Amino acid sequence: MKLIQKPIVIVGAGFAGMTVALNLKNLNPSLPILVVDSVSKFIFKPLMYEVLSKEIRIWEAAPKFANIFSDAGITFLKNRLTKISFKENTLEFSDELKLSYQYLVICTGSIPNSYLIKGVEENCYFFNDLNDLNKLKSFLKESQKTSVQKKLFIVGGGPSGIELACKIKDIFLEQFEIHIIEKSNEILNKNTIFNREEAEKSLKKRKINVLLNSKVEEVSETKISISSQGQKTSLDKDIVIWTAGVKPNLSYLETDQIIKKYGRILVNKKLQIENINNCFAIGDISIISGLEDLPITAQVAMQEGNHLAKNIGLLIQGKDPLPFEFKDNGEMISLGIGEASISALGVTLSGKLAFEVRRIIYTSKLPDINESLKSASSWIFQKKSIFTKFLKTDNFN
Numbered sequence: 001m002k003l004i005q006k007p008i009v010i011v012g013a014g015f016a017g018m019t020v021a022l023n024l025k026n027l028n029p030s031l032p033i034l035v036v037d038s039v040s041k042f043i044f045k046p047l048m049y050e051v052l053s054k055e056i057r058i059w060e061a062a063p064k065f066a067n068i069f070s071d072a073g074i075t076f077l078k079n080r081l082t083k084i085s086f087k088e089n090t091l092e093f094s095d096e097l098k099l100s101y102q103y104l105v106i107c108t109g110s111i112p113n114s115y116l117i118k119g120v121e122e123n124c125y126f127f128n129d130l131n132d133l134n135k136l137k138s139f140l141k142e143s144q145k146t147s148v149q150k151k152l153f154i155v156g157g158g159p160s161g162i163e164l165a166c167k168i169k170d171i172f173l174e175q176f177e178i179h180i181i182e183k184s185n186e187i188l189n190k191n192t193i194f195n196r197e198e199a200e201k202s203l204k205k206r207k208i209n210v211l212l213n214s215k216v217e218e219v220s221e222t223k224i225s226i227s228s229q230g231q232k233t234s235l236d237k238d239i240v241i242w243t244a245g246v247k248p249n250l251s252y253l254e255t256d257q258i259i260k261k262y263g264r265i266l267v268n269k270k271l272q273i274e275n276i277n278n279c280f281a282i283g284d285i286s287i288i289s290g291l292e293d294l295p296i297t298a299q300v301a302m303q304e305g306n307h308l309a310k311n312i313g314l315l316i317q318g319k320d321p322l323p324f325e326f327k328d329n330g331e332m333i334s335l336g337i338g339e340a341s342i343s344a345l346g347v348t349l350s351g352k353l354a355f356e357v358r359r360i361i362y363t364s365k366l367p368d369i370n371e372s373l374k375s376a377s378s379w380i381f382q383k384k385s386i387f388t389k390f391l392k393t394d395n396f397n
């Protein structure tokens with residue numbers, strides 16, 4: 001490989017950024033790589049439910065970036081990107097630091113989308129990052145101080161809403177009367193039929209109420225207003241958790257600075273931002289021209305990160321980058337304490353066995369996995385041949 005002068009800067013060290021950085025370093029240990037993130041810890045989002053239920057400890061699901069990257073020989077900087085000049089190849093940060101780059105990878109993930117519905121930002125809890133997790137944990141802990149049953153609404157019948165509802169029910173039992181509000185006519189409408197049916201059984205078993213074809217109109221301090229088939233209802237609430245959708249986190253981009261599609265940065269199949277060959281956008285913030293239907297998941301983000309590392313390697317060697325192809329490795333959903341549902345590689349699994357498989361797959365993906373957790377699960381590796389199929393190195397990434 002040729003030597004490059006200025007660093008490869010990666011902004012956002014979530015699933016996409018972490019994968020591209022570690023893979024690039026593996027490809028060529030002498031490459032100057034700088035990773036920047038506005039927070040100091042990685043959060044393995046699919047395991048946030050297990051942190052809430054204390055099945056996993058917070059430090060296991062949220063290792064410090066400084067440790068991960070110093071172990072890998074990569075420079076890490078905690079700072080928030082505020083501006084990009086694609087013309088000058090420079091970045092500006094919240095503390096007025098200015099940096100030049102040779103190649104730029106942006107992967108700053110998603111933030112909750114309130115769809116500008118009145119009162120959502122002010123009166124709802126969210127479940128998207130470590131900060132949200134801690135806020136929700138405090139509220140739920142505080143609620144335990146009284147024996148009065150509280151009304152808890154979860155808006156959004158996608159994976160986050162369902163997983164959260166089952167987990168909260170299992171942790172707090174009768175402490176909360178739980179309602180899921182979903183605007184379409186079924187829950188998990190983008191997931192496999194198997195996982196949907198398993199989820200429906202889990203919700204029924206836990207007596208979690210599901211309101212379908214229902215749209216939230218407003219959330220106030222004490223009420224949630226819903227419209228369903230032309231009828232408006234206002235219900236008392238103690239807490240509303242908003243999991244109804246996300247939008248790309250792109251506050252550092254100026255209007256019309258680059259081409260977007262559905263609010264996300266449009267990239268070509270080589271993952272380059274349209275017309276800016278040394279800049280790439282991957283993960284939740286981007287959409288690939290010709291592959292617009294890919295889901296917004298960690299699985300996609302990690303595969304893109306893997307591919308982009310190879311493409312940057314090719315560019316540095318003066319070769320042409322290759323088009324990205326997505327390999328669907330299936331989906332896993334946690335359904336309460338010790339239960340899950342999996343549809344992958346033609347195999348379906350539910351219940352406790354699925355929970356263990358899910359835990360092991362994610363454990364193998366954690367960047368700084370705790371040894372005790374690895375060994376606690378290791379007996380399963382030895383005994384169950386089915387895991388070999390699930391645990392092939394490229395599964396779920």
Ligand SMILES: Cc1cc2nc3c(=O)[nH]c(=O)nc-3n(C[C@H](O)[C@H](O)[C@H](O)COP(=O)(O)OP(=O)(O)OC[C@H]3O[C@@H](n4cnc5c(N)ncnc54)[C@H](O)[C@@H]3O)c2cc1C
Binds near residue numbers: 012038042045249
């Ligand atoms: C509760 C929950 C459960 C999920 N479960 C699953 C699952 O089971 N399977 C699955 O495939 N997907 C799951 N997802 C989705 C998955 O987590 C995301 O698709 C994935 O995290 C996207 O990766 P990313 O790298 O694009 O963004 P993220 O992983 O969100 O990383 C973005 C990073 O950018 C940083 N950042 C943001 N703005 C700036 C800035 N201006 N300057 C510097 N740094 C910045 C953030 O601090 C963050 O570290 C889940 C999501 C949630 C919220």
